Amino acid sequence: MDHIKQLDSIRAMAVLLVIITHWFPEGHWLNSYTSVFNGVDIFFVLSGFLITTILLVNRNEAERIGTSKLTVFRNFFTRRALRIFPIYYLTLVVLYLLGPLTESNIRENYLYFFTYTSNLYFFEQQQWDGMLSHLWSLAVEEQFYLVWPWAMLYLNKPYLLPFIFISILIGITSQLFLLNQDFGDILTFACFDAFGLGALLAWVRVYQPSFLPKLFKYSLALALICFGLQILRVMGQSSYLVLPSRTLTAVCTLSVIAGIILYKERQLPVLSKVFGNSSLLFIGKISYGIYLYHLMIPYFSYGLLGSVNAYFWPLGSELFIFYLVRLENFCLLILLSALSWRLLEYPILRFKTYFEYQNDKLYQPRKILL
Known part of the structure; x- marks a missing residue:
């Protein structure tokens, strides 16, 4: 299954939106963009699409050549663990040793953090926990990985599409039901609409590829409506909303991914200039590290940067220092994430070759671009 590089640009855009949300005050003009599109929700849709595509393609191959679906699940989860666990647990160990210095x-x-259940911790406590607060979404992703593969691998094929639609409805109704419950939207089942919409695109891509142009056309029309509803929500006209913000963002994200898949081989200006941008592609490649470290770096760097800036920029205005500190933190974040990728993540990912989904010599994978 070949890699679609433009999806890295979507990752980059998502993580940049997350950084803006956490690094800038709520009323800052940049946060108007994050109010329309939530970066974490974009990640959920992308995960739903990629994970479901991988599972369905390898389910089909396992059935074709007669290998065990349990092997597919085992190798899937091992490969996910190689991608996610090393720097996550290394970071937790470092933070645990630092203890009070983390202000958490x-x-x-x-x-809670070592078992990927921090979303339940925040829901129970009804409050965040400083530099650890963003880990809730990683907990949701891991809980999704524990549940979703069993359905995608073992449900009878006629039930797959209904199951995906039911999952979307569960996500939507859960958010509506928990609308007045603080932190209700960080529970895993409340995120199933985003995962499910990504999975819907994956199902079409694998089983009904001829329907992809129509899906893109319909989703684009819905995305324009959803974008308008998001604008109304940001403007305070929430009475017009009939769907949660996460669902609106997810529909828009589905439309973008569908367009990339459908037109990836054509030299369209938007695809080549925006989603083919080398800087975005690089940020997308190291986006996991960026997301993991982005809320931690400012806690440790602001004091030092304040002293350094006071020495080199004694006459700098308050507004100048405000943006300078964030630029410096962003450079530190990119540097740390790039080193993390090159020295830790990439070398560990080489072990994936020992956990191929199909090891049978008759295996000739159908080429699905990811």
Whole structure:
């Protein structure tokens, strides 16, 4: 299954939106963009699409050549673990050792973070926990990985599409039901609409590729409506909303991914100039590290940067220093994430070759671009 590089640009855009959300005050003009499109929700749709595509393609091949679906699941989860676990647990160990310096309760509540259940911790406590707060989405992703593969691998094929639609409805209704419940939208089942919409695109891509042009056309029309509804929500006209913000963002994201898949081989200006931008592609490649470290770096760097800036920029205005500190933190974040990718993540990912989905010599994979 070949890699679609433009999807890295979507990752980059998503992680940049997350950084803006956490690094800039709520009323800042940049946060108007994050209010329309939430970066975490974009990640959820992308995960739903990629994971479901991988599972369905390898399910089909396992059935064709007569290998075990359990092997597919085992290798899928092992490959996911090689991608996610190393720097996640290394980061947690470092933060645990630093203890009070992190200004968090990691030592008292380490079990939640080490078991990928921090979203339940934040829901129970009804509050965030400093530099650890963003880990809720990684917990949701991991819980999704534990549940979703079983359905995609073992449900009878006629039930796959209904199951995906039911999952989308569960996500939508859960958010509506928990609308007045603080932190209700960080529970895993409340994110199933985003995962499910990505999975819907994957199902079409694998089983009904001829329908992809129509899906793109319909989703584009819906995306324009959803974008308008998001604008109304940001403007305070929430009475017009009939769907949660996450669902609106997910529909828009589905439309973009569908367009990339459909027109990836054509030299369209938008695809080549925006989604083919080398800087975005690089940020997307190291986006996992960027997301993991982005809320931690400012906690440790602001004091040092304040002293350095006061020495080199003694006459700098408050507004100048405000943006300078964030630019410096962004450079530190990119540097740390690039080193993390080159020295830790990439070398570990080479072990994926020992966990191929199909090891049978008769295996000739159908080429699905990812």
